[in-house]
Amino acid sequence: MESLEKEAAVALDYLSRISKEAEKAFDEFLPSEKDRPCRLHEAMRYSMFAGGKRLRPALVRAAFDMFGGKGESVRYAMSALEMLHTFSLIHDDLPCIDDDDFRRGKPTSHKQFGEATAVMAGDALCILAFEMMGKTGNAKAIEILAHLLGTFGMIGGEMTDIECEGKQVDLEIVDYIHYHKTAALIEASLEVGARLANASEEEVKAIRDYGRSIGLAFQIVDDILDIVSTTEELGKDAGSDIEKGKATYPALVGLEKSRERARELYEESIKALDSLKQDTEILRSIAAFIITRVK
Amino acid sequence: MESLEKEAAVALDYLSRISKEAEKAFDEFLPSEKDRPCRLHEAMRYSMFAGGKRLRPALVRAAFDMFGGKGESVRYAMSALEMLHTFSLIHDDLPCIDDDDFRRGKPTSHKQFGEATAVMAGDALCILAFEMMGKTGNAKAIEILAHLLGTFGMIGGEMTDIECEGKQVDLEIVDYIHYHKTAALIEASLEVGARLANASEEEVKAIRDYGRSIGLAFQIVDDILDIVSTTEELGKDAGSDIEKGKATYPALVGLEKSRERARELYEESIKALDSLKQDTEILRSIAAFIITRVK
Numbered sequence: 378m379e380s381l382e383k384e385a386a387v388a389l390d391y392l393s394r395i396s397k398e399a400e401k402a403f404d405e406f407l408p409s410e411k412d413r414p415c416r417l418h419e420a421m422r423y424s425m426f427a428g429g430k431r432l433r434p435a436l437v438r439a440a441f442d443m444f445g446g447k448g449e450s451v452r453y454a455m456s457a458l459e460m461l462h463t464f465s466l467i468h469d470d471l472p473c474i475d476d477d478d479f480r481r482g483k484p485t486s487h488k489q490f491g492e493a494t495a496v497m498a499g500d501a502l503c504i505l506a507f508e509m510m511g512k513t514g515n516a517k518a519i520e521i522l523a524h525l526l527g528t529f530g531m532i533g534g535e536m537t538d539i540e541c542e543g544k545q546v547d548l549e550i551v552d553y554i555h556y557h558k559t560a561a562l563i564e565a566s567l568e569v570g571a572r573l574a575n576a577s578e579e580e581v582k583a584i585r586d587y588g589r590s591i592g593l594a595f596q597i598v599d600d601i602l603d604i605v606s607t608t609e610e611l612g613k614d615a616g617s618d619i620e621k622g623k624a625t626y627p628a629l630v631g632l633e634k635s636r637e638r639a640r641e642l643y644e645e646s647i648k649a650l651d652s653l654k655q656d657t658e659i660l661r662s663i664a665a666f667i668i669t670r671v672k
Numbered sequence: 673m674e675s676l677e678k679e680a681a682v683a684l685d686y687l688s689r690i691s692k693e694a695e696k697a698f699d700e701f702l703p704s705e706k707d708r709p710c711r712l713h714e715a716m717r718y719s720m721f722a723g724g725k726r727l728r729p730a731l732v733r734a735a736f737d738m739f740g741g742k743g744e745s746v747r748y749a750m751s752a753l754e755m756l757h758t759f760s761l762i763h764d765d766l767p768c769i770d771d772d773d774f775r776r777g778k779p780t781s782h783k784q785f786g787e788a789t790a791v792m793a794g795d796a797l798c799i800l801a802f803e804m805m806g807k808t809g810n811a812k813a814i815e816i817l818a819h820l821l822g823t824f825g826m827i828g829g830e831m832t833d834i835e836c837e838g839k840q841v842d843l844e845i846v847d848y849i850h851y852h853k854t855a856a857l858i859e860a861s862l863e864v865g866a867r868l869a870n871a872s873e874e875e876v877k878a879i880r881d882y883g884r885s886i887g888l889a890f891q892i893v894d895d896i897l898d899i900v901s902t903t904e905e906l907g908k909d910a911g912s913d914i915e916k917g918k919a920t921y922p923a924l925v926g927l928e929k930s931r932e933r934a935r936e937l938y939e940e941s942i943k944a945l946d947s948l949k950q951d952t953e954i955l956r957s958i959a960a961f962i963i964t965r966v967k
Binding site: 408412413414416417418421464468471473474491492493494496497499500501503504505507508510511512513514515516517518519520521522523524526527528529532533535536537539540553 | 787799
């Protein structure tokens with residue numbers, strides 16, 4: 378585990394550096410609070426600047442650089458992926474969905490601005506993300522991103538997650554939910570970065586396989602953290618998965634087996650990178666970072 | 673007025689023909705109710721097939737054909753524009769926004785499927801629209817569409833509309849709301865159709881000017897109809913604008929002046945087409961149709 382933590386430290390450095398670059402881009406591309414409709418723009422910025430690791434922008438950047446991408450398009454894509462992630466969080470937190478009051482230690486959008494503005498702020502971030510993607514000039518990347526985001530991707534996972542609350546489910550459903558709710562957008566971040574750098578189809582496939590594995594690991598680790606952490610550590614209500622009867626790995630197979638499964642997924646993610654001739658250090662370190670978030 | 677009604681009849685024929693083509697495309701592109709998440713797919717189809725004139729797809733098709741467009745991309749764009757329109761209606765009807773129970777004579781999405789599914793169905797239609805647009809291969813059209821849809825377009829108009837409810841507003845604000853809430857997406861339909869047909873920048877400008885005028889006329893006519901029609905005729909609650917204290921033309925300047933303004937906008941829309949050498953019969957007839965919806 379010690380060498381994994383050394384690797385994770387590389388990722389932490391990288392994430393810290395890229396999050397600064399990403400936040401500069403968000404500030405440039407998000408509409409000003411001085412422009413009409415001011416309050417909506419304020420709500421968009423509030424959620425975009427509420428913190429977070431900026432993992433998705435970092436994955437876009439890492440894939441783009443690894444495959445030798447050049448130019449400005451990556452900054453649009455980094456912003457788009459974080460906008461899409463933020464849109465999904467704002468809508469998930471709504472009273473009619475997860476009904477969460479806190480996110481990253483701050484009141485959720487609807488608590489701060491009211492429900493109507495929160496719905497609209499989510500919508501607006503989703504739409505702005507596609508405007509940013511339009512600016513990359515890569516229609517194929519847009520098609521794939523939207524597919525991985527829609528009902529056969531993230532939205533499908535969220536919907537199934539809601540539908541399964543309080544119900545008895547099996548591992549197949551939990552895997553379906555995890556893959557769609559979380560891994561799909563992580564996979565999309567890597568694929569968009571790779572495609573903007575004109576990676577080959579084989580390279581895209583390898584990086585998607587890596588993305589799927591770290592995405593699944595990420596969600597399992599999240600579910601473990603929900604059980605073993607305090608609310609203060611999480612910045613949101615700890616233990617809320619159990620309270621809501623969410624379909625999670627720990628609920629189904631226990632903490633120990635969940636840790637094992639996350640570790641397996643880590644190994645699979647590293648293996649997926651084998652076929653690539655590029656320098657995969659950053660991606661390997663990010664996989665290590667994900668797995669070491671939980672002791 | 674008689675010749676206008678003759679022209680409007682041409683548009684009615686056209687709309688009836690194109691709506692059949694459009695609905696065939698929707699059925700082909702919308703996910704099946706048999707695929708997971710089934711209920712979400714059902715909700716998407718429910719709202720997409722709840723009727724309506726299919727004005728936006730018809731405008732996409734009319735502009736595309738007029739500028740000599742060829743190929744399948746127009747079917748994706750026609751579907752995308754109707755999905756975006758439907759997404760905006762579903763979210764607008766939500767309890768936290770307009771709180772409407774009926775739309776086109778049927779229960780609104782949240783009444784039929786519950787609020788969580790309605791939020792998600794709107795999100796999913798918006799995202800699927802961009803997947804369709806990705807399939808057109810035209811990233812520039814996507815960028816422009818998203819811009820006209822976002823906070824400097826449709827969403828901006830809706831947000832301001834909500835914020836102004838029950839407040840004293842002036843004509844400048846009403847024009848801002850009308851242009852953004854309604855005209856922007858109508859303009860976008862025409863511009864997307866024109867761009868997919870590789871129209872020149874001058875041609876795009878002319879058709880956008882036309883679109884802005886018919887879009888503004890459309891909203892004024894809608895507001896007049898809300899006052900002079902019965903609930904049965906409208907398929908939604910008549911008189912709801914007054915009840916909610918909405919900022920409308922009739923509320924500000926009265927019915928007669930509103931009719932005059934709509935007529936002026938009609939004239940402006942026809943004038944905008946002057947510079948085009950293409951056959952503009954369909955577009956002229958659609959303008960006439962919009963203005964003759966109200967006697």
